[in-house]
Amino acid sequence: MESGRASAGAMEAALNRLQKLALHLGSEAGFESSPLSAEPTAARLSEKHSQLRVEKLQAFLAGSYKVDKERIYAFFQNHPELQTPVEISKVEHRELAYKQMKALVQEGGLKPLTLLMTDPAKYYNVFEAIGTVDLSLSIKMGVQYSLWGGSVVNLGTQKHKDKYAVAIETLEAPGCFAMTELHHGSNVQGVQTTATYDIARQEFVINTPNEGATKWWIGNAACHGKFATVFARLKLPSAKSHIDEDMGVHAFIVPIRSLEDHKVLPGVEIRDCGYKVGLNGVDNGALRFRNVRIPRENLLNRFGDVAPDGTYSSPLPSASKRFAATLGELVGGRVGLAYGSVAVLKAASTIAIRYSSVRQQFGPPGEPEIAILDYQSQQLKLMPMLASSYAFYFAADYLVKRYAEMKMTHDEAIVADVHALSAGLKAHITAYTAKSLSVCREACGGHGYAAVNRFGALRNDHDIFLTFEGDNTVLLQQVAADLLKQYKEKFSGGALAVTWLYLRQQMATYTSQTNPVATHRGSAEHLRDPTFQLNAFRYRTATLLHTAALRLRKHSARLGSFQAWNRCLNHLLTLAESHIESVILAKFVESYKRCQDPEARSALKTLCDLYALERIWKNIGSFRNEDYVAPSKAKAIQRQVELLCYEVRGMSGQLVDAFGIPDSMLRAPIGLKTGQYAEYSSMIGW
Incomplete structure (x- = not known):
């Protein structure tokens, strides 16, 4: 009995010491562990942000493009017949999306291609509003203007703009973007469609050499497109042999339907890709070409041209440079x-x-x-x-x-x-x-x-x-490859020990937080400091980058570069994600700091703290493995995430209102500002 009491006393004393140690290391005192105990619902937090004016925050978010979005919203509010119903067939949805696009351009006065060329920021803001109406509409318009139109004005020269730009703008020349093939998606350099130059007739002959080269998932192809930008391997007659010389992937304008009667042109085969998981307002189709002849002028020749006699010229020195420039414009x-x-x-x-x-x-x-x-x-x-x-x-x-x-x-x-x-x-x-x-x-x-x-x-x-626009896993590998390229350039020629020393010197501003005191700091002031948050994100990225480089060097010596990359692939994807999160956080911090309204800036700061600490908590294993965060600090981060969620809840209504999406565009009864249940009930006739 005495022994039991002594043991209990020792445990209580140990707990008291731990509590004092936690306070000494900066853990918060007085944290309210149960938000549900707050009465009335979120009242105190609403009081805290009672001066947060939605219009100020909305104006800060929308910038100078608020009016442009509102014009799109007003157009559809004034044309209820153009709004997409809940239940609609594939055929009806495709025709409605085309009708919506024509109405915006021909009645609403929208000039998407002009905006794309002269004011890209306004273009993307307008398309955000259009996407709120119907994502099928925004994607269909994206195919017409960003892809078909963008390829003509960005990959072509002045003669192409003069001939096609106005017709693309007004929808007299609806078109497609035929890059993806049945056997080749992200690997554009591997496409197999050919464009062989015929010197005698000064024409390119477009062919689909095998089933795998069929152009697939081509938006606007199944129903409405009359032209296509076709990505194909340029083949030129060789003076040295009977085999045509492969000049790499180039883009060509290929008519696929008649301008007069919309009939499919000779040599072109078009099939409907059918019903999809989503975006059924977009008419995706498959294209094949059988000896389709196009004039020499239909080569989009900004980065590579063919003279009448078959001579090739380019302002860029190599096929890889030309290919990179082409994709860069897209x-x-x-x-x-x-x-x-x-x-x-x-x-x-x-x-x-x-x-x-x-x-x-x-x-x-x-x-x-x-x-x-x-x-x-x-x-x-x-x-x-x-x-x-x-x-x-x-x-x-x-x-x-x-x-x-x-x-x-x-x-x-x-x-x-x-x-x-x-x-x-x-x-x-x-x-x-x-x-x-x-x-x-x-x-x-x-x-x-x-x-x-x-x-x-x-x-x-x-x-x-x-x-x-590229499978996400492939795109993240591009990010990782870019980071490793920069890393290699920075440390080229240095021994590993020298490289690591230099890296730590470059990281000095944020590695200092790995000292024993800093790793235990858990006060709200410290955890909500953007310097700590940014340093934590960047430390993780730098560590992942360095260890990825070491692993790749080790495996390359034994397996070769391709297998080494594959062996480290998950590591590289994590590196890319970490880097992008660091960029996102940095831009969030910059943004709230430039907000002039104090209440809006305070709300944005709270959101930024939640974004940063929630991401750190999600990846807490990485920080614990590197001893960047002690267990007590990890717990403090978790508590801060819960508290910040509670704080944001108190102003969440104002924060979503600041997005500026009208109820008529949101179109979800349970998502309306008021009368959710009444509107929902009316949907079934009550």
Whole structure:
């Protein structure tokens, strides 16, 4: 008995010492562990942000493009017959999407190709609003203007712009972008379609040499396209042998249907790819070519030209340079997908958060039910998603500005930056959004399953974003390869010990936090300091980069470069994700700091803290393995994530309102600002 009391006393004393140690190391005192105890629902937090004016935050987010988005919204509000119904067949959806596009251009006065060439930032903002109306419409317009139109104006020369630009703008020349083949998706250099030059007739002969070379998933091909930009291997007669010389992949304008009667032209075969998981307003088709002749002028010749006598010329010295320049001009598609994916995440977050704030379930014994958004589990699902919506928006906005700068300057360094950044952001944002759509559906229970509430349509339509413009796994490898290239250039010629020493010197600003005191610091002030957050993200990225380089060098000596890359592939994908998250956080910090309204800036800072700490907590194993974070600090980070979710919940209604999506465009009864249940009931006739 005495022994038991002594043991209990010793345990109590040990616990007291641990508590004092935690306080000494900076753990928070007075943390409210149960947000559900707050009464009334989120009242204190709403009080804290009572001065947060939605219009100020909305203006900061929309920048100078608020009016452009509102014009798109107003156009569809004034044309209810153009809004996409919940239930619609594939055939009807395709015709409606084409009708919507024509109405925007011919009645609404929209000039997408002009915007793409003169003001890319406005172009992407307009397309965000269009995507809110119907993702099929935005993708169909993207095929017409970003891909078909963009390939003509970016890969062609002035003669092509003079001949086609106006007709593309007005939809007199609807077109396709025929790059992907049945056997070749991301590996564009491997396409097999051929374009053989006939000197006698000064024409290119387009052929599909085998089944695998069939152009596949070509938007606008099944129904509406009259032209296609076809990517094919340029074959020129060789003076030295009977075998044509392969000059690599080039782009050609190929008519596929008659301008007069829309009939498929001789030598062209078109098939319908059929019903898809989503985006059934887009008419994807398959194309084959049998000795289709086109004039020499139909070669898009900005980076490579063929003279009448078959002589090849190019301003670039090699096939690899030409190919890189060609793909570099087409990077706008990735920019648009990253930006568009953010719009989908904002819409889904709005629906789920608004519904969760009115849906009541259970509560303390003998007291009224509480909103499900007051449950910590619901907050941990939705509040990091809301923070990510803002984080991704600022990163995508930065990407759009860099893209616009690239188009103006053609600076090689900016081109390289946009190429890697667009690949990483497109992959990271679309993957996160895809997962979040399922989380939103589940978070809204049975009502999230109703088609009218849009989670199913958004999830299905967005799903292909993970594959569009390059499979995400391939794109992340491009990011990793770019990081390793920079790493190699920086440390070229240095011994491993020297390299590691230099790396640590370069990392001095954030490796200093690995000292015993810093690794235990868990105060709110420290954890919510952007310097700590950025340093943590960058430390993880730098460590992953260095260890990836070491592993690749080790395996390459024994396995060769290809197998070494494959052996380290998961490591490299993690490296790319870590780098992109660092970029996103850096842009979030920059963005909230430039916000002039103090209440809006405070709200953005809270969101940024949640984004940063939730990501650190998700990857806490990495930081623990490197002794960057002690166990006590890890627990403090977890507590801060829970507290920040609670704080963001208190202003979540204002934060989603600031996205500026009108109820008429959101079109989900449970996602409306008011009257959710009344609107929902009316959908079944009550």
